[in-house]
Amino acid sequence: MIETSLFDRYLTRKSLAYRRTGYAALLLLTLGLQGCGVLGGTKTQSEEQDAAQEAGAVAATEGDVAFDVQVHSDDRSIASHLEQHLDVQRYTRFPDLQESEFNRLLIEADANARDLLAALGYFNPELTLTVQNNPEGKGVPRSIVVQVQPGVQTVVQSHQVTFAEPMASNPEAQAQRRRIERRWSLQDGDPFTETDWSAAKSAGLRELQKYRYPTAQIANSQARVDADANKADVSVEYDAGPAYRFGEVKLTGVERYDAQGIRNIARIPTGADYSEEELLDAQQRLAASGYFDSAFLMLDTENSAPDHATVVAQLREAKYQKVVFGVGVSTDAGPRLSIDHTHNKLWPLGWRTVSQLALDSKNQKISSQATAMPNEKGWAWFMGGKLERADVGDVKANSVSLVGGRSKSVGHIDRRYFLQYDISRVMGGSELSGSASSIMANYDWTGRYFDSKSNPSSGYGLGAEVGVGYTLTPQQDPFLRTHLRALQFIPFGARNEVGRRSRLAVRGDLGAVVADSGVKVPASLLFLTGGDTTVRGYGFESIGSRAQGDDLYGGRYMAVGSVEWQRPVTLFGNATDWGHAMFVDAGAVSDETSQMRVYTGVGTGIRWNSPVGPMQADVAYGVQKQQVRVHLRMGFSF
CATH class of the missing domain: 3.10.20.310 (membrane protein fhac)
Known part of the structure; x- marks a missing residue:
């Protein structure tokens, strides 16, 4: 049994005896292959090694194949590992390789193979190396054949994680110490491999460096390996260094x-x-x-x-100004054209202003919002306006919206409070025609607690918007508007080869405009649902309330829910960035809660974790309308 602070090599008396026996056998083999050439050579051993190193600097693809390497083992993964990582593979394309160099490579291959197996936790392997001359026409003159019986894999018998002073006795660091100990990945009974041992030490160090101790380092680490018993005792001591502020x-x-x-x-x-x-x-x-x-x-x-x-x-x-042109297409609104202009210091206020012109088949909009630099507490003033012509169900509505207030984004939480003025004019020859306007005081809160901002796999998000308003035309009446939303990812099951798990995505959306039945609020404040991000299987905002003339229109109450099962996809035994999903969506909109009709969509789709964010393609069946629709979406937002 020996101690070491590195996993480069583990030697025990037993493994050393095997190594010497292997060296003797290989020496006899090489003497038989080259006869007296070894003794009568003009080069010294040092010169031969230098020559071999110079040859190794030449690209491995040069020349014909001089020999190949075949590894045979009952465990195919071990055979593939050795075939891929044996150093002798670098010299297979040197047809002018001298016999003395070839024989030296044979001797080194045994030691190299044992080191590679030790890195996988196998300290008692049985290795046999032979040279096989191949018949003409095979393409490879000879082969180095390695027979491997890896033996029993070493497992962790005990592990110990300690900390140097002053962190060891610092009560403020107790939670951090416990977190590192609790998350230690190489547990008792786990296979002992070089990769896992290094990963466990590094993960503990990274956890220490994330908070309060950025200069932390590993003070000492030991792996005590009993190769006869195939057991390993591991320990690591971290030196946190000074605490930083x-x-x-x-x-x-x-x-x-x-x-x-x-x-x-x-x-x-x-x-x-x-x-x-x-x-x-x-x-x-x-x-x-x-x-x-x-x-x-x-x-x-x-x-x-x-x-x-x-x-x-x-x-x-960045420069003061930037213009971005965008062309796209969506399954909700068809072709889309947009022009975005940004000015980072617009006169006279010097506020950052973002203006947009967006056109598609259902919505034409021009908007602008200016935002000041935040103060020391993070609050920033903003104001903006929007002029929009949009489909509101079966009718057209021209709307103007003006807002002004303050916003703050700290950590996972975004907050806004603002005043909002809206005026909408509905056109269409039905009882819905006419205009309405209002002013409203709003508070908006959003909390995002996902494990990733761009492509989450777990966590949850909550959002709430509450507004107290007063209609200005055609009559003056108070009203209350609220909008609540939530999304949670629930991972479950075992992780695959790249650490991904199946998960459930549960989504909910509730909205309400509370007012007397005769109060007319602007159309832009009412609710519609349906489409790529709400109820799949139905067209964009095709679920709403019905007027007396059976025109589809925005409703005062909305409820949407969705449950989606997502699982990673494995192709030919290999993990991929693709996933498969099955889902059920349901939504309802109405002017009266007692008259809400639920529309259900069911379907399936694929997911791709692309370098620029998640992409999804779904095929959904709208049960009530008995129709099939395709839905495409890119990116994640909440």
């Missing part, structure tokens, strides 16, 4: 925009314990603000004190 933010590359405003966007909590998540969130806020083409934040651990460490923000400013 956030200090001032140093900006580099800022010339066009207000430096204090940029710091307010980053919102690094000066004086708080260092957190990698806080740093990455600040970096994401800067990158998403639109003021920069790139943003990178790092903690200066070399030139600043741990209790007041400087955060260095390396920024590349």
Whole structure:
């Protein structure tokens, strides 16, 4: 039994004896192959090694195949591993390889194979190397044949995770210590491999470096292997180093925009314990603000004190203006054209302004919103307007909307409070024709608690919007508008080869406009549903209320629910980035809760975790309308 801090090689007396026996057998083999050539050669062993190393620098694809390597084992995965990683494979395409060099490669192949097997936890393998001369016409003059009996795989008998002072006795670090110990991946009874051992140590170190201790390192690690018993005792000690706190933010590359405003966007909590998540969130806020083409934040651990460490923000400013043209198509609204214009410092307020012109078959819209730099608490003023012509069920509606208020985005939570003025005019020759206007005070809250912002596999999101309003025309009456939504991903089952699991996606959406029955509110404040992101199997916003003339129109009450089962797809035994989904959607809209009719859609689809975000394609059957529709969607939003 031996101790080592690295997994490069594990030697026991038993394995050493096997190795010496293998060396002796191979030496006799090579002497028989080359006769007296070994003794009578003009090159020294050192010169031969140098020559072999020079030959190894030549591309492995040069020349004809001089020999091949065949590995035979009852465990095909072990055979494939050796065939792929044996060093001797680098020399298979050297037809002028000297016999003495070839024989040296044979001897080294035995040691190399034992090291590769030890890395997989097999310390008592039985190896036999032979050279097989092949008949002419086969294409390969000879083959190195490796017979492998790996033996019993070593397992972890015990593991120990410790911490050096001062962290070991620091009560504030107790939760962090327990979290690392609880998440330690190499548990008792697990197979002991080089990959798993290194991964376990690295994962513990990364967990330590994420919070309070960015300069943490591994002080000592040992793997005590009893090859005779096929048992391993592992231990690691982490040296956390000093605890760090956030200090001032140093900006580099800022010339066009207000430096204090940029710091307010980053919102690094000066004086708080260092957190990698806080740093990455600040970096994401800067990158998403639109003021920069790139943003990178790092903690200066070399030139600043741990209790007041400087955060260095390396920024590349974006130009004042940007125009983006977009052309697309959707299964909801058909072809789509958009033009987006951004001005990061529009006169006279100097606010960032985003304007858009969007045209499709159901909606034509021009909008603009201006947002100020946030203050020290993260709140930013905004104001905007929108002019829209849209299909509202079976009728057309021209609408104008004006908003103004404040917003704040911190961590997982977005908040807004604002005043909103709406006026809508419905056209169509039915009883719905006419105009209505209102003013409303709103509060909007959204919390996102997903494991990924762009492509989540677990977690949940909640959203709530509440508005208290007053109609201005055609009469003056109060009303209340509320909109609640939720989404949760529930993973279950075993992970596949790339760590993915099956999951349930459960979604809910509720909306209500509470007012007296005779109150007419703007059409843009009523609810419609159906389409790619709501009730699949039905057209975009084709589920609503019915007027006396049977015209489809927005309703005061809406309820939507969905349950979707998603599972990863394995092709030919290999995990992929594709998935399969089956779902049931249901939704209802009405002016009276007692008259709500539920529309149900069922279907199936595929999912692809693309480099730019999730993509989905669904085929859904609308039960009530007895129709089949295709739905396409890209990206994730909540």
